[in-house]
Amino acid sequence: MSSHSYGLAGVMGWPVAHSRSPKLHNYWLEKYGLPGAYVQLAVAPETLGVAIAGLAALGFRGCNITIPHKVDAMAFVDDIDANAKRVGAINTIVVQPDDSLKGFNHDGFGYIQSLLDAQPDWRADTGPITVLGAGGAARAVVLSLADRGAKEIRLLNRTPEKAQALASEFGAPVKAVAWADRHAALSDIALLVNTTSQGMHGTPALDLDLTALPQRALVSDAIYVPLETPLLQAARLRGNATVNGLGMLLNQARPAFQAWFGVMPEITPELRRAIEATLQS
Numbered sequence: 001m002s003s004h005s006y007g008l009a010g011v012m013g014w015p016v017a018h019s020r021s022p023k024l025h026n027y028w029l030e031k032y033g034l035p036g037a038y039v040q041l042a043v044a045p046e047t048l049g050v051a052i053a054g055l056a057a058l059g060f061r062g063c064n065i066t067i068p069h070k071v072d073a074m075a076f077v078d079d080i081d082a083n084a085k086r087v088g089a090i091n092t093i094v095v096q097p098d099d100s101l102k103g104f105n106h107d108g109f110g111y112i113q114s115l116l117d118a119q120p121d122w123r124a125d126t127g128p129i130t131v132l133g134a135g136g137a138a139r140a141v142v143l144s145l146a147d148r149g150a151k152e153i154r155l156l157n158r159t160p161e162k163a164q165a166l167a168s169e170f171g172a173p174v175k176a177v178a179w180a181d182r183h184a185a186l187s188d189i190a191l192l193v194n195t196t197s198q199g200m201h202g203t204p205a206l207d208l209d210l211t212a213l214p215q216r217a218l219v220s221d222a223i224y225v226p227l228e229t230p231l232l233q234a235a236r237l238r239g240n241a242t243v244n245g246l247g248m249l250l251n252q253a254r255p256a257f258q259a260w261f262g263v264m265p266e267i268t269p270e271l272r273r274a275i276e277a278t279l280q281s
């Protein structure tokens with residue numbers, strides 16, 4: 001770990017200007033009275049290796065890794081924790097006491113915490129779960145739900161081979177279901193998760209008929225721009241409880257901050273409002 005008392009961390013991405021992480025981590029540094037700064041690190045793919053290798057020498061405690069580097073960055077760290085290995089991507093690097101680099105993935109932690117923030121007694125084993133999408137977010141979400149004891153996860157993706165590959169990689173309780181059957185795959189479920197990009201600002205709404213969805217089912221969306229996607233709006237209007245992607249974004253940052261700065265930070269209503277204000281589209 002860096003011997004500098006001024007704590008440095010940042011987010012490496014390309015581009016990176018859109019990232020809300022500096023606002024989030026700098027809010028916490030100020031709130032907890034910790035001397036330090038969290039900065040944008042615009043790193044092009046061809047310089048990712050040298051940028052990561054320079055972290056310790058520059059006195060960084062570590063950094064977040066965002067699009068498009070989450071998979072490629074794994075090749076440039078010395079060690080990867082077991083959960084991140086299963087996810088197949090890292091979103092956090094922590095400089096270790098001997099200056100070696102360890103990679104983590106906190107997206108699944110962030111997702112589960114976002115559900116618990118909304119419903120403190122939420123459990124993964126109260127009924128089948130339907131997950132739409134089989135990209136990077138889906139991998140973290142599906143693994144975290146399986147680890148929390150989900151008994152049946154129906155995984156559907158526009159490109160079926162990706163859902164099938166994930167189901168055979170993760171094994172029970174994950175089952176691949178045909179994309180054409182997504183409307184019927186909502187029957188009897190306790191939780192619906194959208195991890196596709198459909199419904200994001202600038203993309204069409206997800207094409208999904210909610211008729212078969214039980215009213216007691218929780219509906220969550222990994223998207224946070226807009227805060228209420230067409231899916232979440234439709235679910236809310238028919239009486240389902242909903243959780244947007246902001247809680248996942250805020251919560252994934254907490255264990256990283258703790259690893260770098262020694263404090264597990266809290267998500268206050270004031271912080272939530274400050275980040276929400278940057279998301280109005």
Ligand code: NAP
Pocket residue numbers: 107110132133134135136137138157158159162195196197198200222223224245246248249250252
């Ligand atoms: P990704 O790896 O590129 O995966 C995108 C997914 O969307 C794939 O399953 C893809 O299906 C599906 N998709 C794209 N266009 C579609 C269409 N027209 N119809 C149906 N499905 C379509 O992206 P990702 O990293 O998983 O991110 C997915 C979403 O989660 C994004 O909106 C991202 O902002 C959000 N996210 C949020 C957080 C958070 O902290 N809240 C964290 C990570 C990601 P195919 O395989 O068929 O292409």
